[in-house]
Amino acid sequence: MMIAIMRRAIAVTINGKRHSNEVEPRLLLIHYLRDVLGLTGPHIGCETSICGACTVLVNGKAIKSCTMFAVQANGADVLTIEGLASDGNLHPIQNAFWEEHGAQCGYCTPGMIMASKQLLDRNASPTEEEIRHGLEGNLCRCTGYQHIVNAVKSAAAKMGA
Amino acid sequence: MASVITEQEKLIGKGIKRKEDPRLITGTATYVDDMQLPGMHHACIVRSPYAAANIKSIDIKAALETPGVVAVYTGAAVKDVGPVPCGASLPGLRVPHHHILAQDRVYFVGHPVAVVVATDRYIARDGADLVEVDYDVLPAVADPEKALADGAPAVHPQWPDNVAFNFHQENGEVEKVFAEAEVVVKQRITSQRLIPSSMETRAVLAEYRSGEKALTIYSSSQIPHLLRTLVAGMLGVPEHKLRVVVPEVGGGFGSKLNVYAEEALMGWIAMKTGKPVKWIESRRENFLTTIHGRGHVDYYEIAAKKDGTITGIRLKLIQDLGAYHQLLTPAIPTLSVLMMPGLYRCQTICADIVGVFTNCVPTDAYRGAGRPEATHGIERMVDMLAAELKMDAAELRLKNFIQPGEFPFASATGLTYDSGDYAKPLKKALDIVNYMGLREQQRKARAEGRWMGIGMSTYGEICAFGPSPATPAGGWESASVRIEPSGKITVHTGVSPHGQGEETTFSQIVADELGVDFNDVVVLHGDTAIVQYGIGTFGSRGTAVGGTALYFALQELKAKIKRFGAMLLDTDSVVYEEGRCACRKTGNSVSLAEIAGASYRAMKLPPGTEPGMMATYFWEPPNFTFPFGAHIVVTEVDKETGVVTIQRYVAVDDCGKILNPLIVAGQVHGGVAQGIGQSLYEHGIYDDNGQLLTGEFMDYAIPKITMMPWIESEHTETPSPVNPLGVKGVGEAGTIGCSPAVVNSVVDALSPLGVRHLDMPLSPEKIWKVLQGGQA
């Protein structure tokens, strides 16, 4: 009863580098990133688009990459946590998560940071309420979120300065 | 850039940013699912959709024919693998044989029935979908009180009463105290089933090297060494041929303080197939098959004098165990009994536990493990007593506290509380919120028709598990410190941190003790091939027990450093300070790196001294530690919707000496978040057929960032005399202190309606119903 699954050719720019692969149509973007390309920064916490651990930026927008097929990312520009630091310098959001102890087990962290990036791209100086609203799609079981709020505030201050 | 830390600065007590973080914030940490081994297969487990059923047949043909499926195994293949172990022992405990795959019957929804091994994770799932299991469905029971009723379905047919054990403990003249009590308050209180929900689910990767007959299991665990001992036993692999590696772990909260069927199963498959095999638990499996927490129905009675003096506490505790005993399942409620008098002087207690089998996933240790339930019980009862006596809740607590001069204090349950000043955090919290002012505000709010509540809890904990005689597998901890020939320092710790930040706090300890640069220290853990035997991370023990082992290892090492220093300086009187040994007389000195180098070159050795610079210490704690604190919560209940809003959350925790305030704050916040989850949102619900209704994050509400209030976290610092660091532990404090404070606050808010108790979670629906009834 098994039908041979047709593979599709895709080309995706990830962290500034172009990747061409043949993938099954059902392959989720998160599995493409992690298993095919070895970009294991984005994590899987639910596979049902609730936890946000898999968040990456697709054409500048925060996307839960377990919600999207790799074939849907054909031609897209994807930024993962691995591509955030440049020339060995941490992005100010990464630095702020470090300074403010925004990570404990670290599992939610890459997704949190990418969602924070979208938040700050859209709103350079968010209020606490706006930060909470902007990160509502990302679950963290360790931190109680308070240090994450602090980290985003501090990153906003540094990036605005 | 990390701030450069000079040798002279003392680091203990400072909010140093964590060493762990650079890899976590760049996505370069390695969790189990991040690993790929050559030729690796993927496993997917077929699980029972029924809570109780006989397995009539299993058809694996279609699955096996799927291209890419390598093997399918059912219970018959693994029937000789040893059972999933229970480490707890209680007199008369009934222990069902817990096979790693179901044999002829399933006992809970999610029970593993078969496993499909394939070349790809998608194909493994395809294969699992094609395994046909024919079940004969049996009646199930999912509620522990119903399971105790006459005629209830038997979870295990050989034990028709569903009772796994009874446990009794008492102290003092219980009957007399209750007969003579001026007031007795009674209440049934539940602590609902909770789902730990670490963001990383369980994950196992196993690899077998047939040439060396060596098995390696990578697992997301809190207890690498215990896992190795126990899985080696299950598989019949010599312990020294099994290596357990715990890479980065995405949270545990007690749920990974366990040995699971899948850990042994993957080891077995790796040996059977000769290929590495990986199993990553799906979120749904995590909810169905990783242990749950709590699951109490408690019947409390508290006896007191009219002046508020508590004279007796009586508890009947019904523990929902689930279908099997996982590692510590039956032991958890006994911790509730130990903690039942809380911070109060009362010496008369009586507790009866009945441990009940249900057709549900087992309960076991979840953040706080037995102590949140106990604290919730006593702190609710004290509030109800205050209401009954028309006394202020704070005043009643202050009246009954054990006093600072009474330590070490022998508790009614046989513990020796180490140190404490219980009034201190309560008074501090009352000051912070301006308690009198708040009560005034509350009067005004009520006059305006708003339901505002003020609630508190004053909690105690048993932490730093623990003296070995009181723990099933040893309660000591180990550390080794090696100064390399270059002077760099490698620490091996037996604890297994997974978010608690001990790579940082332990480096702080080393930096201060040896006067070295924080950045010259590396802390390694979680690999049984490189770290000496250790117990692991749970029960707020990492720093209090593991850190203390490190401290003592460092003292031994310092003695050796001085012997080498004296030899090199040709003197008999040296001091060791700020990373150098100096001769008291001449002032000449040598650096630690010079000393370490000399110890390895060993051209000359001090008398009776071995070459090299390493010390290992196994520390046996003489007692538990007993952190404490006070939480005050201000709430408002929306009259229309029943929604509870936390307007203020003040936590004053005393976890002994604080090594790193940033990390301690993080632990408090995270603990409180899980407490708020229990208080307001979370409930693992099984229906009468044993189906888990809350099987995904859609249905099981862990707090989101928008659901958390700002936590005002403060401390008092009462050092523990149990260890030289003076630390007590903080991992569970937030969770333990939280739930009674929240519920007391909401009950206080609704007390004008005659509400005297509410069971968690305080969902809008539940409160709304109360409001309808109350206003009717």
Ligand code: FES
């Ligand atoms: S894994 Fe994608 S949202 Fe949870």
Ligand code: FES
């Ligand atoms: S840091 Fe562990 S889940 Fe967020």
